[in-house]
Amino acid sequence: MHANIKIEKQIQSLLNTRIIIQRRFLDDEQLERYEQFNVLEEIFALDVRDTEIRDLSAHFAPMFWGGHPVHLSLYGKTGTGKTITMLYFLNMLQSICKKKKIEMRYIHLDLSTPKPCFRVLNDLACYLDATKRYKKGISLDELMGKIEEKLQGHKGYFIIFVDEVDHVRRDMDSFLKFLVKRLPQTVSLKLILVFTSNKLNWQENMDPRIKSFLKINELFFKPYNAHDLKQILSLRINKALNQQMIEQGVLEKIAAVSSKTHGDARKAVELLSKSALIAEREGTKVTLELVDRALDDIEKDKYVAMIKSSPRQLQAALYAIITRTTGTKPLYTGDAYDGYNAFCTKIKLRALTQRAFSDLVSELDMYGFIHARISSHGRYGRTKELTVNLPKEILDKLRHVILMEFDLDPVH
DNA sequence: TGTCCACAGGAAATACGGGGGT
DNA sequence: ACCCCCGTATTTCCTGTGGACA
Numbered sequence: 001m002h003a004n005i006k007i008e009k010q011i012q013s014l015l016n017t018r019i020i021i022q023r024r025f026l027d028d029e030q031l032e033r034y035e036q037f038n039v040l041e042e043i044f045a046l047d048v049r050d051t052e053i054r055d056l057s058a059h060f061a062p063m064f065w066g067g068h069p070v071h072l073s074l075y076g077k078t079g080t081g082k083t084i085t086m087l088y089f090l091n092m093l094q095s096i097c098k099k100k101k102i103e104m105r106y107i108h109l110d111l112s113t114p115k116p117c118f119r120v121l122n123d124l125a126c127y128l129d130a131t132k133r134y135k136k137g138i139s140l141d142e143l144m145g146k147i148e149e150k151l152q153g154h155k156g157y158f159i160i161f162v163d164e165v166d167h168v169r170r171d172m173d174s175f176l177k178f179l180v181k182r183l184p185q186t187v188s189l190k191l192i193l194v195f196t197s198n199k200l201n202w203q204e205n206m207d208p209r210i211k212s213f214l215k216i217n218e219l220f221f222k223p224y225n226a227h228d229l230k231q232i233l234s235l236r237i238n239k240a241l242n243q244q245m246i247e248q249g250v251l252e253k254i255a256a257v258s259s260k261t262h263g264d265a266r267k268a269v270e271l272l273s274k275s276a277l278i279a280e281r282e283g284t285k286v287t288l289e290l291v292d293r294a295l296d297d298i299e300k301d302k303y304v305a306m307i308k309s310s311p312r313q314l315q316a317a318l319y320a321i322i323t324r325t326t327g328t329k330p331l332y333t334g335d336a337y338d339g340y341n342a343f344c345t346k347i348k349l350r351a352l353t354q355r356a357f358s359d360l361v362s363e364l365d366m367y368g369f370i371h372a373r374i375s376s377h378g379r380y381g382r383t384k385e386l387t388v389n390l391p392k393e394i395l396d397k398l399r400h401v402i403l404m405e406f407d408l409d410p411v412h
Numbered sequence: 413t414g415t416c417c418a419c420a421g422g423a424a425a426t427a428c429g430g431g432g433g434t
Numbered sequence: 435a436c437c438c439c440c441g442t443a444t445t446t447c448c449t450g451t452g453g454a455c456a
Binding site for chain 3: 311313352353355356359374375376377378379380382
């Protein structure tokens with residue numbers, strides 16, 4: 001009896017202190033497209049990305065009196081909402097067109113992971129004809145022919161949204177040549193291309209013949225400012241979190257910090273999410289102080305994520321260095337290399353030359369895992385002094401992670 | 413002043429792997 | 435199915451270097 005009540009009480013208190021109610025709304029990847037649009041609908045209603053939307057509208061407006069908008073290129077750093085804004089806009093545009101009986105369709109070619117020209121065109125073909133996926137062995141030319149064939153007889157507007165163009169590997173030229181020169185001439189559609197890139201100079205090494213042919217309009221997405229971020233975050237808080245558990249000023253702080261350092265909405269939401277996670281784990285409210293800790297955590301995760309996604313050789317090098325390094329005595333390249341060699345044999349990994357190892361060291365230095373500075377000891381040689389001054393906490397984590405990567409039991 | 417240590421780091425050669433053309 | 439080509443990773447070879455030491 002008493003036990004029952006106790007348990008019930010505990011559960012109740014857990015419910016009360018629960019912070020994350022709908023985790024999905026903290027991570028766009030988990031949302032369905034229509035949910036994303038709904039979120040955006042609300043965000044855009046708050047004047048966020050207003051100028052951009054307005055510019056887009058102006059750009060595409062000629063469609064409604066039978067004109068032909070030129071191609072468009074969107075610039076902006078990651079997390080400024082290029083993709084999502086454009087998708088949202090295209091979606092709107094489509095429904096308006098439907099209402100006005102204007103034929104229009106769009107296709108989103110997602111290049112967030114780099115792909116060769118062939119695969120991109122293949123994707124395009126797939127969108128046009130959901131049944132087929134062309135095997136390799138068929139030539140680029142043939143593939144292009146197929147695409148043209150699929151588009152024959154269609155009328156109206158056709159918008160191809162090429163997301164992250166600069167990720168087209170290898171023969172970007174033939175890809176663009178096809179889209180810009182060949183396709184518009186062989187089909188009766190009014191083709192509009194929309195490109196996205198975070199490199200301002202992606203057109204730089206393009207074939208000048210195509211470049212001169214390509215009539216393009218440019219549009220810039222600025223990083224979010226604190227005000228925008230605040231809107232975005234507060235929307236997420238409403239959807240995903242229990243407001244009771246969030247202290248005054250947390251929202252403002254996250255917005256301020258994020259806008260100051262990157263203006264990246266995704267990272268801002270991540271910070272919010274992390275803060276909530278820590279608070280929930282500890283059964284407290286989300287406080288300002290907690291936000292700082294979440295920042296630290298993210299910082300820490302950066303190192304871990306970085307090393308996790310690095311080549312194994314780099315991991316081994318880092319492991320050797322941070323285990324060999326002791327307190328304040330600096331470590332010299334030769335010793336580090338010995339350690340690395342020893343570790344490699346233990347790990348059954350082919351050890352690289354010292355020359356290559358030296359490059360690994362500079363890389364680690366660049367990423368900020370270690371500090372390396374050359375020092376000369378006169379006739380006792382000239383070498384790099386390696387020091388590590390990351391917090392011990394991070395080092396332990398890194399060691400642990402690397403051992404895991406190598407399938408070794410970190411108990412030791 | 414010259415020597416010489418223990419590397420740094422550039423250049424060219426080579427190995428490798430996978431996509432693409434045929 | 436096969437080969438070629440190309441970009442990347444690594445090796446090989448090499449020249450350079452600051453300063454302690456004689």
